Amino acid sequence: MTYTISEIAKTLKIKEVNNPESPISHLLSDSREVFNPGETLFFALKTANNDGHKYVDELYNLGVRHFVVQTIHPEWKNLKDINLLHVKDSLLALQKVATFHREHFDIPVIAITGSNGKTIVKEWIYQMLGSEKNITRSPRSYNSQLGVPLSVWQLNENTELGLFEAGISMPNEMTRLQKIIQPTIGVFTNIGDAHQENFKNLKQKCLEKLELFVNCDVIICEEGNKLLDECMEATCLSQKSFTWSYNNRSNSPLLILKVEKLEAKSFITYSFLGLPFTVELPFTDDASVENVTSSIAAALYLTTSIKTIQEKVKQLEPVAMRLDVRRGKNNNIIVNDTYNSDINSLKIALSFLGQQSAEDSPKRTLILSDILQSGFSDEALYKSVSDLADSASIGRIIGIGHHISDQQKLFANIPHIFFDSTEDFISSGIWNEFHEETILLKGSRHFEFERISELIEQKNHETVLDINLDAILHNFKFHRSRMNPDTKIICMVKADAYGSGSEEVAKILQYHKCDYFAVAIAEEGVVLRKAGIKTPIIVLNPEVSGFNQLFESYLEPEVYNFRILDAFIKEAQRRGISDFPIHIKMDTGMHRLGFAEEDIPLLLERLRSQQALKVKSTFSHLAASESWAFDDFTTQQISLFKKLASALQDGLDYPIWRHILNSAGIERFPEEQMDMVRLGISLYGISASGLDGLRNVCTLKTTILQIKHLKKGETVGYGRRGDLDHDASIATIRIGYADGLSRQFGNRNGHVLVNGHLVPIIGNICMDLSMIEITGLDIKEGDEVILFGDELSVIDQAKKINTIPYEVLTSVSSRVRRIYFRE
Ligand SMILES: *Cc1c(COP(=O)(O)O)cnc(C)c1O
Numbered sequence: 001m002t003y004t005i006s007e008i009a010k011t012l013k014i015k016e017v018n019n020p021e022s023p024i025s026h027l028l029s030d031s032r033e034v035f036n037p038g039e040t041l042f043f044a045l046k047t048a049n050n051d052g053h054k055y056v057d058e059l060y061n062l063g064v065r066h067f068v069v070q071t072i073h074p075e076w077k078n079l080k081d082i083n084l085l086h087v088k089d090s091l092l093a094l095q096k097v098a099t100f101h102r103e104h105f106d107i108p109v110i111a112i113t114g115s116n117g118k119t120i121v122k123e124w125i126y127q128m129l130g131s132e133k134n135i136t137r138s139p140r141s142y143n144s145q146l147g148v149p150l151s152v153w154q155l156n157e158n159t160e161l162g163l164f165e166a167g168i169s170m171p172n173e174m175t176r177l178q179k180i181i182q183p184t185i186g187v188f189t190n191i192g193d194a195h196q197e198n199f200k201n202l203k204q205k206c207l208e209k210l211e212l213f214v215n216c217d218v219i220i221c222e223e224g225n226k227l228l229d230e231c232m233e234a235t236c237l238s239q240k241s242f243t244w245s246y247n248n249r250s251n252s253p254l255l256i257l258k259v260e261k262l263e264a265k266s267f268i269t270y271s272f273l274g275l276p277f278t279v280e281l282p283f284t285d286d287a288s289v290e291n292v293t294s295s296i297a298a299a300l301y302l303t304t305s306i307k308t309i310q311e312k313v314k315q316l317e318p319v320a321m322r323l324d325v326r327r328g329k330n331n332n333i334i335v336n337d338t339y340n341s342d343i344n345s346l347k348i349a350l351s352f353l354g355q356q357s358a359e360d361s362p363k364r365t366l367i368l369s370d371i372l373q374s375g376f377s378d379e380a381l382y383k384s385v386s387d388l389a390d391s392a393s394i395g396r397i398i399g400i401g402h403h404i405s406d407q408q409k410l411f412a413n414i415p416h417i418f419f420d421s422t423e424d425f426i427s428s429g430i431w432n433e434f435h436e437e438t439i440l441l442k443g444s445r446h447f448e449f450e451r452i453s454e455l456i457e458q459k460n461h462e463t464v465l466d467i468n469l470d471a472i473l474h475n476f477k478f479h480r481s482r483m484n485p486d487t488k489i490i491c492m493v494k495a496d497a498y499g500s501g502s503e504e505v506a507k508i509l510q511y512h513k514c515d516y517f518a519v520a521i522a523e524e525g526v527v528l529r530k531a532g533i534k535t536p537i538i539v540l541n542p543e544v545s546g547f548n549q550l551f552e553s554y555l556e557p558e559v560y561n562f563r564i565l566d567a568f569i570k571e572a573q574r575r576g577i578s579d580f581p582i583h584i585k586m587d588t589g590m591h592r593l594g595f596a597e598e599d600i601p602l603l604l605e606r607l608r609s610q611q612a613l614k615v616k617s618t619f620s621h622l623a624a625s626e627s628w629a630f631d632d633f634t635t636q637q638i639s640l641f642k643k644l645a646s647a648l649q650d651g652l653d654y655p656i657w658r659h660i661l662n663s664a665g666i667e668r669f670p671e672e673q674m675d676m677v678r679l680g681i682s683l684y685g686i687s688a689s690g691l692d693g694l695r696n697v698c699t700l701k702t703t704i705l706q707i708k709h710l711k712k713g714e715t716v717g718y719g720r721r722g723d724l725d726h727d728a729s730i731a732t733i734r735i736g737y738a739d740g741l742s743r744q745f746g747n748r749n750g751h752v753l754v755n756g757h758l759v760p761i762i763g764n765i766c767m768d769l770s771m772i773e774i775t776g777l778d779i780k781e782g783d784e785v786i787l788f789g790d791e792l793s794v795i796d797q798a799k800k801i802n803t804i805p806y807e808v809l810t811s812v813s814s815r816v817r818r819i820y821f822r823e
Pocket of ligand 1: 540621661664
């Protein structure tokens with residue numbers, strides 16, 4: 001919609017403007033996103049990191065004439081025809097303008113808030129209702145003080161339903177968002193501890209969020225969450241609520257009766273006003289169940305038929321939260337955005353494309369499918385696309401689909417080519433000619449643009465640690481099958497799961513019913529809890545300073561001496577806790593942590609004189625279980641442990657579990673598995689005892705950046721350490737000691753694998769790069785280089801530098817991207 005600058009100035013209480021009839025259709029806050037400058041009103045915002053006033057001149061030169069500013073530079077006054085709307089606070093002014101716009105609409109408007117899931121619920125409501133109604137919604141997660149007004153501004157004469165999310169990080173922000181959105185329908189996803197820092201407590205945060213709904217006709221939310229129920233009551237909103245509940249005895253109109261999870265989908269049975277129905281959801285995690293329930297409740301409130309809901313839920317698509325940038329073949333950069341395909345997200349993606357390709361960079365190519373469900377006529381829609389593409393300096397547009405193809409004429413001023421289908425585009429082969437371009441791939445799901453990205457992406461053009469989740473599962477099940485059915489397995493996920501990433505690894509193991517996890521420090525446990533891990537977790541090296549986290553995230557500490565024991569009892573008692581599980585560590589010869597034999601009487605006395613803690617298990621750690629030479633010592637450790645464990649058990653009137661085996665112990669002394677075992681490195685595919693049947697999990701790989709041909713006598717790298725006594729070809733690879741490649745591999749001590757050839761590392765290893773010698777081999781720039789993996793074992797690599805596989809694995813630094821895959 002278009003207003004005149006004088007109308008807008010009036011809402012800001014500014015009387016005098018130049019050219020009062022000038023039309024304004026675009027509000028701009030980011031100077032890089034200019035498009036249609038003639039009808040743009042720029043808001044110069046001051047933020048912690050930037051000051052929009054810096055860009056006034058530049059924007060003026062691009063044709064922008066209308067500015068909202070907090071300060072006026074004298075020289076701006078000389079700019080012809082400029083309008084400087086002087087306000088105290090530009091952000092507030094932007095919000096006022098959006099509010100003014102909102103007031104022109106008498107339509108239902110949904111506002112979504114809550115701690116998690118806002119964007120997903122928004123997108124899923126859209127996916128459910130978008131084919132029936134013209135919906136204007138926030139792009140991506142535009143839910144802030146800035147994002148909300150810009151989103152609301154998108155409401156237009158075709159809109160039948162507004163759908164906006166609102167997020168806050170500080171007290172008093174929600175009232176401002178409420179005024180802008182003026183929602184008639186509220187959706188509260190859930191309340192959690194995100195953005196806690198600026199609020200006194202959860203209740204304050206919850207009450208603040210509910211401010212969004214003060215004038216709503218209805219609030220859709222869960223019933224049975226104590227805090228939320230209380231806050232809804234306190235704000236008198238409960239009278240207007242439309243609730244759903246996990247509790248099938250509650251009075252909510254929508255009840256979850258049953259959730260049945262299968263491999264890749266779940267079936268949720270609801271009762272709506274007593275009428276049962278089942279939906280098939282293509283996801284299995286709890287968050288998705290909750291999110292889809294909120295979305296279904298909203299759809300039901302809007303009188304969508306159950307049949308439609310069932311149909312749509314079955315086809316719900318995952319909501320990707322970010323744009324992906326990848327290296328493509330032929331030095332292309334590919335920005336992959338299949339998030340959603342509407343005009344607003346196109347605008348954002350184009351601006352992102354601008355950020356990815358330098359000003360003077362070569363071609364920008366847009367590959368775009370038909371945009372579905374836009375609510376505009378094709379002509380109006382693709383006219384805007386063409387304008388957007390034009391102002392984003394798109395050098396070539398490739399349109400795929402009948403609708404966009406039918407509007408070819410609108411793209412006359414940009415080089416273009418159109419195809420009826422993705423298939424036609426692929427068989428044309430023109431993608432082979434893309435070269436040094438930045439390519440934005442943006443297509444509706446239905447066009448399956450992933451088929452295009454597969455063709456043009458260079459999958460391996462960086463240093464990555466590939467993690468084969470199927471191999472981890474295989475190793476887990478392999479050990480499972482070798483053990484007594486009752487023996488519990490503790491999967492060791494300390495040190496970020498031996499470098500492979502604890503969240504991902506724990507998730508898949510939890511799904512396959514691993515009994516326990518163990519981490520080294522409390523923080524590692526907290527990370528897992530936040531990722532949704534519900535399996536019990538042992539913290540091996542707890543410290544007094546981390547006790548809070550143990551109690552709050554229900555992490556079970558290893559107790560290894562009286563200092564920890566006493567402090568822990570005291571803290572548990574202070575909190576009024578009873579029977580908090582602990583694990584007693586015995587020292588049987590490792591001499592690292594643990595109680596000794598002579599401590600047991602006193603230990604029992606302490607344990608018996610309190611109710612706060614309860615011993616869940618006792619255990620010890622073997623010092624040399626992998627080594628035949630020390631088998632006598634290992635046997636001694638085991639028998640000492642049995643003696644100590646019995647003494648502890650005898651002194652307690654409830655049963656405790658016992659465990660001593662680590663990976664090598666599991667492999668070599670299976671008869672000593674007792675009640676539990678602690679599976680570590682073997683889970684990651686490395687056997688200390690040469691056991692057959694494990695699969696390699698991690699592959700560290702990189703690529704060749706450059707190849708040089710050097711003459712005998714020249715040197716390679718720092719300190720001129722790489723001496724050549726023959727003419728040689730040298731390849732520089734994209735990995736160095738900052739990635740975790742030990743410098744000790746340098747100077748021909750270590751080898752890597754390229755196209756099946758084992759070749760030496762030459763010269764000193766640098767921080768980010770290393771050099772290898774490839775003389776006489778058929779190897780080219782861009783080829784993949786394996787540092788360790790299926791064909792080049794971590795064990796062998798570790799030996800080369802006199803260390804153990806554990807160190808090689810856990811050294812891979814966090815800047816190396818982890819890629820998880822399943823076969
Ligand atoms: C790390 C660790 C393990 C696992 O050791 P692996 O050799 O990797 O199997 C078991 N127990 C304790 C106490 C540990 O610290």
